[in-house]
Amino acid sequence: MSILFITSTRIGDAIISTGILAWLHEQYPEDGITIACGGPASKVFGEVPNLEALHIIKKQPNHGHWWKLWRAMAPRKWRVVVDLRRSAMPWLLLAGKRYSVPKDRTGRHRVELNASMFGLPSLDPKIWTAPEHRETAEKLLAGAKNPIALAVGANWAGKTWPADRFAELADRIRQMKAFLPGAKIVLVGGPDEREAGATLLEKQDGGRVIDAFGLDILSTYELLRKCRLMVANDSAMMHLAAASGIPTIGLFGPTKDQHYRPWGENGFVVRTPDSAETLMDRLHSDNAAVSTLMDGIEVDHVLAKIGELEARGLYKAEADGSAPR
Template sequence: MSILFITSTRIGDAILSTGILSWLHEQYPEDGITIACGGPASKVFGEVPNLEALHIIRKQRNHGHWWQLWRAMVPRKWRVVVDLRRSAMPWLLLAGKRYSVPYDRAGRHRVELNASMFGIPPQNPKIWTAPEHRETAEKLLAGAKTPVALAVGANWAGKTWPADRFAALADSIRQMKAFAPGAEIVLVGGPDEREAGAALLENQDGGRVIDGFGLDILSTYELLKRCRLMVANDSAMMHLAAASGIPTIGLFGPTKDQHYRPWGENGYVIRTPDSADALMARLRTDPASVSTLMEGITVDDVLAKIAELESRGAIPNTRQA
């Protein structure tokens, strides 16, 4: 029999759902898995074990995308249907077991909320890759000894830390004893985020910058696994780094870190002095301020957190394999 797993359109949410997917595979190791998700998120799942099909959900008028999914899935009986999008689909299909993610009334992290469907402990995200993704990462990092990753983009301007601060952070990281004699700065994100990283790409005083913009998700994951540290806006790249297990510092302003902090024992948060609710209220009253919602975080704030992690021995001494 087979499992139907309905998950997000957004890459970050899809990454956070992979722990449940891994758990399902462990419970039913012989079952095929069909994944229904948005186009961007589908790139996360290309190497999932026992993957039978990826169904891309493309939003249509009058909920037509759900009828399209139903028509594709109704001919068969499913052992388990899991729905992280709270649609009626689990109850419109023939299935042995049905699960739908509950609404959050307790301020839980999305990983915790997903696990609550099954009454199990939170499941760490898991990304599956292939040898070609590992080879791509190794090629990009050839000769790098102290790679430090930065993700300068996000899916909207309001939660994007100013690019000039990322550039100043990179300069300072190169001078830190923890990364001597000079870190290689690894930039990751979508191709549309390369412009935000222009200052880092063009002006690093001779320091090495590794351009990972536009790399596919699975190769980016392997790239991040080999870095010593990640500093990122609240974004898919942040969740990908946290899933890889490297120390990941997430920068938060108008989004709630209690829901979306980088998950795992190596995940850390720096947030603006103002709460997410206060910043969103400001945005509603003054939409022109959208580009300034992250300015409450200073470069010194981030450097202090890195120094703290280094003093605790939380940053590995060498490049990760």
């Protein structure tokens, strides 16, 4: 039999949901898996074990995308249907077991909320890749010592820390003893985020910045695994770095870090002094305020967090200056 997994359109939410796939594969190792998701999110799932099909959900008027999904999935009986979009689909299909993510009433992290469908406390995200993704990452980082990843973009301007502060942060990170000598700054994100990283790209200074904008998701994951630290806006790249296990600092303002902080023991948060609710209230009263929602985070705040992690020994350099594995 087979499993139907219905998940998000957004890449970040899709990454968060991968722990469910790992658990399902462990419970039913012989079953094929069909994944229904948005086009951007599909890039996360290309190497999922026993993947039978990827069904791309394209929003249509009058809920036509759900009827299209139902017509494609109705002819067979499923062992398990899991739905993270709270649609009626699990109850419209023949299935042995049905799960739908509950509404959040407790303020839990989305990893915990997803796992609660199965009576579990959490299910850590897991990304599957292939040798070609690892090879791509190795080529990009060939000879690089102490690579530090930065994700300067996000899917909404209100979540984006000013680019000039990222540039200052990069300069000051290079001066820290923990990242000497020759720290490389690795810029990751979609091709449309390259403009946000222009300030950093202009300061390459002999190739000290590696431009990984537009790299596919799975190769980016392998790239991040080789980095010593990630500093990111609340974004898909932040969740990808956290899934890789490297120390990840997420920058938060108008979004709730209790729901979307970088998951795992190496995930950390620096947020604005104002709460997400306060910032959104400001935005509702003045739409032009969107460009200032992350201004409350200073470069020194981020450096203090990096210093805190250094004091805890989370990224002690190896003798050759390469990233610890």
